[in-house]
Amino acid sequence: EVVCSDEHAHRQRLAGRRRDIEGFPEPSWDDVQQRRAEWEPWTDDRLVIDTMRTLGDNLPDALRFLRP
Numbered sequence: 001e002v003v004c005s006d007e008h009a010h011r012q013r014l015a016g017r018r019r020d021i022e023g024f025p026e027p028s029w030d031d032v033q034q035r036r037a038e039w040e041p042w043t044d045d046r047l048v049i050d051t052m053r054t055l056g057d058n059l060p061d062a063l064r065f066l067r068p
Helices: 006-016 031-037 057-064
Strands: none
Touching: 006 031
């Protein structure tokens, strides 16, 4: 699961994103909020990567999750 724990940064990133993928318009902040309201939280064990953290901070969590 990839999250952005800072709502202000999330909004700024969304506003500045331009993927130009034909048939896939860029979502608005309202679209993101609607999707968030519809989202059912996962209840099982999962890896959560926060884009506000550095790679160096996220990597140990990812490795711990992947190792048996």
